Amino acid sequence: MSFCRQFVLRLRRMRVWWSPLLMVAAAASLPLAAQDFPSRPITLIVPFPPGGVADNVARPVAQALGKQLGQSVVIENKQGAGGGIGMAYVAKAKPDGYTLLLALSSISVIPEADRVLGRAPMFQLDQLLPVARFTADPVVLAVRADSPWKSFAEFVAYAKANPKKLNYGSSGNYGTMHVPMEMLTASAGISMTHVPFTGAAPAVTALLGGTLDAVASGPSTVVQHVKAGKLRVLANWGGERHPALPEVPTLRELGAAVEYAQWSGLFAPAGTPEPVLAALRKAARDAQDDPAFRQAFVTLQTPLAYLDAPAFRQYWDADARKMAEVVQRIGKVE
CATH class of the missing domain: 1.20.5 (Single alpha-helices involved in coiled-coils or other helix-helix interfaces)
Structure with missing residues (x-):
């Protein structure tokens, strides 16, 4: 042999x-990782200030995940750089399932924006793993109720007659309030002045206080002010009318070929063990059957649009490609 x-x-x-x-x-x-996870509290990073869309979604998500996993899920708001600081923090965190991220669709934009600005990206998309998508709300165009614009047509006509005179606020450069407005101004042939803030809540506060003329925001941050008679919504960026604001037309109805969804999702650092990811996915799936969880989103007037990790991965990849093209069109913004 x-x-x-x-x-x-x-x-x-x-x-x-x-x-x-x-x-x-x-x-x-x-x-x-597999047998004892989780054996201690989990930190859920929200990369924006309290009171904004991400924070509003994170509260019921944290409560539901904690209930399903048998451990408390503690929210930590780590804002700055349009959400980039908190996102980068989780991207570089230990991949053990104890540091998670509740991000908005701006996660698709920030690395590309850094490249456009000629600097090293704060993080790369492949440093994060999608666990579950919870919502996918269109942003809406909101102005003060005492403003002179009763319709989208009046708003656009004024903006065309007064270039750069109108200003709008956002959660930061290239964020989920900046990108859709830039898409709109390009489509409508108008120019406005962009005023970045650290999150949606401060921008809406500035709008209410008269510092801003408009915002493009998720419905959950403005609908209560609409009901209180303080804000008026002129249009939404969705493919169909929003159930919380059924009287508000879509931009496509109004002749502007623009759509944009401000989605929210749960992410873990790349390298997180598969058994831990499986536990997190199961907890997110099971949360959908929790009446308290579902009622929280009814209260927020934000419909659930759940996607499990594989479908969320496909959605996120397509969204990231589309947003990279938009950022390239916007170009360098200081």
Whole structure:
């Protein structure tokens, strides 16, 4: 018998002999990740200030995940750089499932925006893993109720007659309030002055206070002010009318070929063990059947649009490609 054949047979015998030991060793190497997760509280990073869309979504998500996982999920608001600081923090966190991210669709934009600005990206998209999408709301165009614009046509006509005179607020450059407005101004042939803030809540506060003329925001941050008679919504960026604002037409109805959804999703650092991801996915799926969780989104007037990780991955990849093209069109913004 040749030496090579003897060696192969020896290897086969060794595999038979050692495979149970290897299986035991492999099982022993994952006790915390697979068997005991979670064994302590989880931190959910929200990369925007309290009171905005991400924070509004994160509250019921944290409560539901905590209930399903049997551990508290603590929200930490880590704002700045249009959400980039908090997103980068999670992208570089230990991949053990104990530091998670509740992000908006601006996550698709920030690395490309950094490249357009000629600087190293704060994080790369492949540093984060999608776990679940919860919402996908169109943004809406909101102005003060005492403003002179009763319709979208009046707003556009004024903007065309007064270039750069109108200003609008956002949650930061290239964020989920900036990008849709830039898409709109390009489509409508108008120019406005952009005023970035650290999040949606401060921008809406500035609108209410008279500092701004308009915002493009998720419905959940403005609908209560609409009901209170303080704000008026002129249009939405969705493919259909929003159930919380059924009287508000879509931009496509109004002749502007623009759509944009401000979605929210749960992310974990790349490298998180598969058993941990499976536990997080199951908790997110099971939350959909929790009446308290569903009622929280009814109260927010934000419809659930749940996607599990595989479908969310496909959605996110397509969204990231589309948003990269928009950022390239916007170009360098200081």
